[in-house]
Amino acid sequence: MAEMYRQSGDLASAEKAFRKTIAIAEQKHTYSGWESALADLEREQGKPKEALALLEKAKAEMTKLSPMSATAYNIQIADVLRELGDYKRAEQVIDEHRKQVIKNWGSEFGLTERSLWA
Secondary structure: OHHHHHHOOOHHHHHHHHHHHHHHHHHOOOOOOOHHHHHHHHHHOOOHHHHHHHHHHHHHHHHHHOHHHOOOOHHHHHHHHHHOOOHHHHHHHHHHHHHHHHHHHOOOOHHHHHHHHO
């Protein structure tokens, strides 16, 4: 439902629906997976700090569920950090992701090169 609102341009309703979905997941002590979508919406509305908080929360939840995927949100996080002018931390987050990709799949894996270019 939230994505339908978003695609139709009703960002307020989209945000409300995303937040409701996330709240339900929190009540059930589970991961919703919608934090990154809400973070994108927050960025669209000029709220990068709120987006960063959501992405960092999603990263923490992902790390609990799948340590191998601990850096899945790092590229998005780095992009928000860049928007906020925190270039040093953005580079650190990208480097963490690159190292995780190499650890998980080796240096010959295609995503390793893309991680270097991010």
